[in-house]
Amino acid sequence: MTRMVRVLRTLLWEFSLPLVLIVVWWGVSARSGSLYYPPLSRILTRFRELWLFDRFGSDFVPSLVNLAVGYLSAVVVGIGLGVAMGLTRWLREAVNPVVQFLRALPAVALLPLAIQLLGIGWSMKAGVIFFGALWPILLNTIDGVRSIDPLVTEMTRSYRITRRERIRHVVLPAAGPQIFVGLRASLSVAVILLLASELVGSSAGVGHFVLQAQRQFNITDMWAGMVLLGLLGYLLNLGLQVIERRVLGWHIKRR
Amino acid sequence: MTSSTSPVVESALLSVSGLAKSYGDGASRRQVLADVEFTAQAGDFLTIVGPSGAGKTTLLRCMSGLLAPDAGETRLSGAPVAEPPADMALVFQDYSRSLLPWMSVVGNVTFPLRSRGVAKPERRTRAEEALAAVGLESSARLYPWQLSGGMQQRVAIARALAYGPRILVMDEPFASVDAQTRAELEDLVLDLRDRLGVTFLLVTHDIDEAVYLADRVVVLSGAPTTVTAVVPVDLGRKRDQVETKARPQFVSLRSQVYRLIRAAAEDKEAK
Numbered sequence: 444m445t446r447m448v449r450v451l452r453t454l455l456w457e458f459s460l461p462l463v464l465i466v467v468w469w470g471v472s473a474r475s476g477s478l479y480y481p482p483l484s485r486i487l488t489r490f491r492e493l494w495l496f497d498r499f500g501s502d503f504v505p506s507l508v509n510l511a512v513g514y515l516s517a518v519v520v521g522i523g524l525g526v527a528m529g530l531t532r533w534l535r536e537a538v539n540p541v542v543q544f545l546r547a548l549p550a551v552a553l554l555p556l557a558i559q560l561l562g563i564g565w566s567m568k569a570g571v572i573f574f575g576a577l578w579p580i581l582l583n584t585i586d587g588v589r590s591i592d593p594l595v596t597e598m599t600r601s602y603r604i605t606r607r608e609r610i611r612h613v614v615l616p617a618a619g620p621q622i623f624v625g626l627r628a629s630l631s632v633a634v635i636l637l638l639a640s641e642l643v644g645s646s647a648g649v650g651h652f653v654l655q656a657q658r659q660f661n662i663t664d665m666w667a668g669m670v671l672l673g674l675l676g677y678l679l680n681l682g683l684q685v686i687e688r689r690v691l692g693w694h695i696k697r698r
Numbered sequence: 699m700t701s702s703t704s705p706v707v708e709s710a711l712l713s714v715s716g717l718a719k720s721y722g723d724g725a726s727r728r729q730v731l732a733d734v735e736f737t738a739q740a741g742d743f744l745t746i747v748g749p750s751g752a753g754k755t756t757l758l759r760c761m762s763g764l765l766a767p768d769a770g771e772t773r774l775s776g777a778p779v780a781e782p783p784a785d786m787a788l789v790f791q792d793y794s795r796s797l798l799p800w801m802s803v804v805g806n807v808t809f810p811l812r813s814r815g816v817a818k819p820e821r822r823t824r825a826e827e828a829l830a831a832v833g834l835e836s837s838a839r840l841y842p843w844q845l846s847g848g849m850q851q852r853v854a855i856a857r858a859l860a861y862g863p864r865i866l867v868m869d870e871p872f873a874s875v876d877a878q879t880r881a882e883l884e885d886l887v888l889d890l891r892d893r894l895g896v897t898f899l900l901v902t903h904d905i906d907e908a909v910y911l912a913d914r915v916v917v918l919s920g921a922p923t924t925v926t927a928v929v930p931v932d933l934g935r936k937r938d939q940v941e942t943k944a945r946p947q948f949v950s951l952r953s954q955v956y957r958l959i960r961a962a963a964e965d966k967e968a969k
Contacts, residue, residue, distance in 0.1 A: 693800040
């Protein structure tokens with residue numbers, strides 16, 4: 444019962460300001476005759492017509508797939524390489540200069556090259572997303588692994604914990620909070636790069652759709668696309684938070 | 699104190715001989731252990747005391763295979779210790795850091811057994827037995843950070859017991875709990891020694907504790923450390939926090955160890 448009340452209260456705080464803003468937007472824009480600022484009611488109508496589910500499969504799903512492929516491969520490579528580099532001094536020292544150089548390159552700057560090499564298909568977009576999302580995950584993982592308490596390492600040594608057990612049950616959980624910092628940072632980078640890659644070279648995708656709508660003066664459609672992008676970013680973040688709560692429950696409750 | 703290599707050493711469960719260790723290089727080189735020798739028989743309760751800065755922790759790390767000594771060796775059941783031996787379990791002073799906060803109490807206790815290839819049903823039985831031995835059977839599902847300091851150290855002891863070692867090595871295990879809890883834990887380890895027959899080696903800076911727990915007290919000198927004396931404690935097996943500590947014999951042993959440590963410290967200052 445008290446738990447229910449607490450959940451309701453959290454939801455109320457979470458949604459009260461957005462609701463107020465939506466109501467204000469709705470009211471202010473209701474009688475708008477401006478081509479550039481259509482009434483919110485019209486935007487939402489278009490949103491429903493477009494995304495539920497006329498262009499859902501043709502534009503939204505490809506974007507989502509590119510995002511998933513790019514981001515998830517960055518997660519796997521970032522955590523895997525990060526753990527290896529965090530645990531192995533020579534590897535860290537050997538790879539670090541390259542990492543520092545590459546991560547200083549804005550991923551957007553790689554778009555022309557990526558189009559040159561990979562064309563404008565999904566592999567280019569997923570590749571650019573991968574490249575941009577990799578660094579925050581990699582660097583945070585290395586940092587998290589390196590900051591493991593030396594006493595914990597002594598404990599695992601004295602109890603002859605195997606390497607596999609140590610990585611799975613000690614290194615990853617210990618670095619977990621820091622890894623999630625990287626995952627969150629990378630997620631926003633991934634969404635930005637998804638759009639950037641669809642704006643410069645694409646024949647499908649939400650970013651492409653928004654740009655097309657703007658060029659064809661379908662301003663309401665453009666707004667509807669932006670609403671979808673906002674929702675996408677919000678929901679992805681929420682999803683990551685839910686995962687974090689499950690994986691790092693011990694860490695969150697302990698605070 | 700030099701002990702000749704006699705048959706006693708041969709049959710000892712743990713024998714430390716000629717252990718030496720220095721840190722640093724050149725002018726900043728500092729010798730911590732000079733020539734440490736002692737032995738522990740199976741079933742012994744040995745305590746190690748020394749003035750602060752005597753390199754107790756360094757000695758313990760060299761003995762347990764965590765740190766390579768410059769010279770000398772440690773033998774456990776006759777085999778030289780080069781890496782942490784499977785027959786030895788360590789209990790650290792800082793329980794809050796040595797327990798893993800993302801694992802429940804029972805998870806922490808069974809964790810080392812997974813690497814040993816102990817099957818799940820046996821892991822569970824061993825954990826239950828070990829937790830019952832330290833009086834924590836009802837806290838198995840809790841997390842370490844939900845327990846008091848004394849209970850956390852009990853979890854660490856249970857983890858060491860479940861590991862099934864022949865010798866349990868403890869590094870100032872009760873230094874960061876309150877006096878009441880400390881007395882309880884001291885009696886707990888004495889009780890465990892009686893019931894389970896495990897050999898204990900406990901490092902402490904507390905002379906009362908050293909005498910109260912031990913069959914023999916190993917007194918260290920200040921750095922560079924050697925063994926000043928090994929004091930036998932003839933107080934019988936049964937000890938009691940109030941009664942034993944009031945006995946004239948306890949008081950005189952306590953004074954004897956105290957004098958040895960003070961002499962060692964003054965000796966060091968004179969140098």
